[in-house]
Amino acid sequence: MSPADRVTVRTFREFKKRGEPIVVLTAYDYQTAKILDTVGVDALLVGDTANMVFYGQPTTLSITLEQMLYHTQAVSRAAGRALVIGDMPFLSYQISPSEAVANAGRFLKEAGAAAIKLEGGVEIAPTVKHLVEVGIPVMGHIGLTPQAVHKMGGYPVQGKNEKSVAYLLESAQALEEAGAFSLVMEGVYAEAARKITQTVSVPTIGIGAGPGCDGQVLVTSDLLGIFSDFKPKFVRRYANLSEEIRKAVSSFVSDVKHHRFPSEEESY
Ligand code: KIV
Numbered sequence: 001m002s003p004a005d006r007v008t009v010r011t012f013r014e015f016k017k018r019g020e021p022i023v024v025l026t027a028y029d030y031q032t033a034k035i036l037d038t039v040g041v042d043a044l045l046v047g048d049t050a051n052m053v054f055y056g057q058p059t060t061l062s063i064t065l066e067q068m069l070y071h072t073q074a075v076s077r078a079a080g081r082a083l084v085i086g087d088m089p090f091l092s093y094q095i096s097p098s099e100a101v102a103n104a105g106r107f108l109k110e111a112g113a114a115a116i117k118l119e120g121g122v123e124i125a126p127t128v129k130h131l132v133e134v135g136i137p138v139m140g141h142i143g144l145t146p147q148a149v150h151k152m153g154g155y156p157v158q159g160k161n162e163k164s165v166a167y168l169l170e171s172a173q174a175l176e177e178a179g180a181f182s183l184v185m186e187g188v189y190a191e192a193a194r195k196i197t198q199t200v201s202v203p204t205i206g207i208g209a210g211p212g213c214d215g216q217v218l219v220t221s222d223l224l225g226i227f228s229d230f231k232p233k234f235v236r237r238y239a240n241l242s243e244e245i246r247k248a249v250s251s252f253v254s255d256v257k258h259h260r261f262p263s264e265e266e267s268y
Contacts, residue, residue, distance in 0.1 A: 007042050007083040009115060009137045009181040015042070015214065016203040022182075022215025024085075024205050025223070028054050028071045032220060033078035043083040045117065045217060046072040048090070048147070053221050060146045061090045065103055069111045076112025085139055086113035090147045093118050097130040104136045117184065119145040121171030125178040132179030140175035142168055143209065144187025157208070159192030169196055176200045184217060185209040208234035 015022045027033040027044040036044060050071050051063035072086040086107035093100035100118075107113040115137035118124065128138045143158045159165050172183055182203045185193050190210025197204040197213050206213030218235065221227040225240040255261035 005081055007081060009083070011042070012083070012182050012203050013201075016201070022203055022205060024215060024217035025220045026050075026053075026217070027075045027078075027220060030074040030078045033075040033082075036220065037079050037082045041082050042215070043085055044075050044079055045085045046075050046087055046113070047117075047219070048087045049219050053219060053227060059149050061149070063089045065089055065092050065106070069106055072107055072111035072113050079112075083115060084113045085115045085117050086111055088116050088118040093127060094120075094124075097127045100127045101131055101134055101136070104131055104138075105134070108136060115139055115181065117141055119147050121167060122174040125171075125174040128175055128178035128180050138178075138180045139182045139184060139205075140172075140180040141184040141186065142171045142175070142188075143185045143193075146186075155187060157187045157189060159189040165192045165195070168192060169199060172196045172200050172204075176202050185213060208232065 012022060022042050023040065024043040024045055025036050025041050026047040026049055027036055028046060028050040033044050046068065048060040048063050048068065050067070051057045051060045054071070055063070055067075057063070068086060068089050072084065076084050088100070088104060092103040104116045107116050116131070117139040118128070119141040121142050124140075128140065131138050144152070144155055146155065149155065159168050168188065175183060180202060182205060183200065184205050184207065185196065186207045186209065188196075188206070188209040190212055193204065193206055193209035194212025203214035205215040205217050207217045219227075222231070222235040223238050225237040226242050226245075228242045231237065252261065
């Protein structure tokens with residue numbers, strides 16, 4: 001694959017212009033990222049959901065910058081075509097714009113990412129502007145922002161009333177003006193998400209935000225049915241890998257226990 005085929009922030013803009021839906025999935029490891037990259041996923045988001053999915057923590061809050069860089073390095077090594085986006089962990093960008101630049105820069109310098117993502121609305125726009133000015137492409141993230149779980153008292157869907165829609169719209173416009181190349185919209189009522197998508201020129205990537213966004217993102221383990229404790233309404237499971245893994249590993253356990261593995265052909 002030539003460097004010209006690589007998805008960049010410019011490709012994102014072109015996708016929106018020609019109305020081609022953008023496909024984003026999360027990835028935290030080399031092997032999964034390698035598979036996703038070869039089947040047309042446009043961007044690999046090394047999300048801080050790794051803290052829940054990979055590390056088994058109850059929220060995204062406790063993952064560290066070092067952990068995020070480690071996962072981003074693994075994903076970057078696998079990506080040939082897809083844009084790699086590193087997710088800024090809680091308190092790595094909120095303290096000051098200069099600290100945000102120092103931390104975000106590490107995703108590009110040390111981890112091979114081509115962009116970063118951060119959560120927040122109009123209040124985070126000055127930081128986004130600063131990051132973009134120094135050459136760090138930023139994906140915004142508005143709506144239900146999981147790093148604000150304690151502020152929100154859970155994970156409520158956003159954009160229910162006029163005031164909430166006005167705040168989302170103001171945030172989307174402020175982030176666009178600050179130079180964000182794209183916006184994740186998470187947990188937003190479909191009508192509000194469609195309105196915002198039609199208002200801003202940068203592509204919106206929805207998760208639980210209905211069909212009116214310019215692209216869609218899911219957590220890969222949800223799509224594959226690896227995480228089976230519960231299924232949010234917006235998730236469509238395309239496989240039941242937890243069951244497949246259970247079946248395969250049960251067969252292995254049984255074969256070893258009953259001296260059926262390894263066979264002569266599998267021995268030296
Ligand atoms: O951290 C993450 O994986 C995300 C996506 C769910 C959008 O932010």
